Amino acid sequence: MTCQHCVASVTEELSEIAGVTDVAVDLDTGAVTVTSSTSLDDVAIKAAVTEAGYDLAG
Numbered sequence: 001m002t003c004q005h006c007v008a009s010v011t012e013e014l015s016e017i018a019g020v021t022d023v024a025v026d027l028d029t030g031a032v033t034v035t036s037s038t039s040l041d042d043v044a045i046k047a048a049v050t051e052a053g054y055d056l057a058g
Helices: 004-015 042-051
Strands: 020-025 032-036
Touching: 004 020, 004 032, 004 042
Parallel strands: none
Antiparallel strands: 020 032
16 A cells, blocks of 8 residues: 555445444555454455455465
8 A cells, every 4th residue: 555545445445344343554564453343254354455456465
């Protein structure tokens, strides 16, 4: 990620997952923290990040 637009895209896509209550993205490190009220499905997280145009780090 290189800009605030990138941050907004990732935040928007992850926020659409059912149960997500907060998304925090650190532009400098690329770290993303997702807070949810329920267990999250890894496939849904990966799909949201991919939809935003990024891949998850291994």
